[in-house]
Amino acid sequence: MFNKQDFRLRPLNISDEERIFIWRNQEHIRRNMYTDHLISKEDHHQWFSQTLKDPSKSYLIFQVEQNPIGLVYFTGIDSKNSKCDWGFYLGEEASPRGSGFVMEFMALSHVFSEISIRKLCCEVFAFNISVIKQHKRFGFQEEGILKKHIFKDNQYQDVVKLALFEEVWQEYEYSLNKKYFTPPPHNRLVAKCSQPLVISVVSNEESWINEYLYELILDWFYQGHQVEWTHHIRDLQGGDLCFYLSCSEIVPASILSKFKQNLVVHESDLPQGKGWSPLTWQILEGKNDIPVTLFEAAKQVDSGNIYLQQWLHFQGHETIDELRHAQAQATLKLCKEFVREYPDILKRTRPQVGKSSFYHRRTPQDSKLDPHISIANQFNLLRIVDNERYPAFFEWAGRLYIVKIYVGFSQPNNG
Secondary structure (H helix, E strand, O other), rough: EEHHHHHEEEEEOOHHHHHHHHOOOOHHHOOOOOOOOOHHHHHHHHHHHHHHHHHOOOEEEEEEEEEEEEEEEEEEEEEEOOOOEEEEEOOOOOOOOHHHHHHHHHHHHHHHHOOOEEEEEEEOOOOOHHHHHHHHOOEEEEEEEEEEEEEEOHHHHHHHEEEEHHHHHHHHHHHHHHHHHHOOOOOOEEEOOOOOEEEEOOOOOOOHHHHHHHHHHHHHHHOOOOOEEEEEHHHHHOOEEEEOOOOOOOOOHHHHHHHEEEEEEEEOOOOEEEOOOOOHHHHHHOOOHHHHHHEOOOOOOOOOEEEEEEEEEEOOOHHHHHHHHHHHHHHHHHHHHHHHHOOOOHHEEEEHHHHEEEOOOOOOOHHEEEOOOOHHHHHHHHHOOOOOOEEEEEOOOOOOOEEOOOOOOOOOOOO
16 A cells, blocks of 8 residues: 655746756657657747646646655646646656655545536547556546547557546545555644644544544644644644534534634535534435635634535445545635635635524434435435444344445346
């Protein structure tokens, strides 16, 4: 398994010009590029300077233990249609085994969380079978073949067009992350730096979201912020920002006053859906489009001004792990955006408007099935239950039966 702490994506900067020049001219890179001639320093300098200024492009250096070994790039960023193209390569041939796999995973996580697109496209020479196979491991699907499209190696080569949609990536990201990456620790983390925003994060010690928060805190750490993560509000020392993420403790005014801003993320279109487990309750109501809202904590529960909002779009078949993964990704995205835009984002706040509604706290009894009603009519309940903490159950003939649900694979039709 890979440890994410060993890898990092950072923005391209002026100090990378010479390194990229060397990489671009290596034979193992040129053989898979549309442009495969040797590049002069003058042409490279002109390209590099324009690239750093072009808002429709984003270039990132992939590092292993602080050593640059590869390049990731997103081009043709189209905010209107929410799509872009991409590519990547390992510049150092003697890179650790599996580096290409990790680089693609981190690149896809970045583009769908930071650039906010719905469709990622790429073109690969048909002879580059290994890369095509790797893309498909991440959920890419072929959209067509450009026959005899590029003249290379004294003949016209076919080019395979592939694409990955955000909703597909959300499903693949969860399973790949669980299978190939070492789970982060769930304990307290303190990171220090010289010129920080002082940020605190509070989450319940047993919360499922903890496995995602390490990424968030590490991201802020690398940006140069001072970050503290704790599971108890009594440990909070104060600072600029405090994020209460899956924190069930009532936060008194004495704690709120320690920070300039106190932020909460809630999965509803506030002021509707205040209270407990809003995503779960809305799934039970049959909703597939659910907002995630970042707002200021206030004296009254879930009543503060709103800063940011993102909508989740489900297809109606996702189970609890998939729902939580989408929720976590949206939470991380909103938190990162707030910090990135702070303090200017304070000017864009808006009050909650409309009639309030409130969801009560779920109990084990809320997972009870009715054996007289079909699975189809109770599927939303089945897919939101926690198999370990609050499994579905029903009573029959004086006995209690536990029901657990998992995503399986369709059996082939042999008929």
